[in-house]
Amino acid sequence: MRNLHSVAIKPVNRICCVCRRLQPTTQMIRVVRSHGVFAVQSKQHLAGRGAYVCLTCRTNPAVGKALSRSFRQTVPATIAQQLATLADNVKTN
DSSP states (O other): OOOGGGSOOOOOEEEBTTTOOEEEGGGEEEEEEETTEEEEEOSSOOOSEEEEEETTTTTOTTHHHHHHHHHTSOOOHHHHHHHHHHHHHHHHO
16 A cells, blocks of 8 residues: 655646646636636636636736637636736735
8 A cells, every 4th residue: 555645746737828838826827717707816716717827928918818719708808907916916925
């Protein structure tokens, strides 16, 4: 029987929808669409379809277009503003 304490846990990686680079989820922000409502996820896990944006792409002008492509629907401009604000808070903490 294996000792479960000796097994190393791999970090979870996701692809940024803007730059298409693979990065750990600890360095990304998740945008969620649940029942037609968009939300920028902070620390809690929200149910629904999600797309990840890395911290370096959060101010990229292509964020809105990339999120719209990921969700296959137009994303409100307020989501990009919330994304930039949340990323500033994450970087300072």
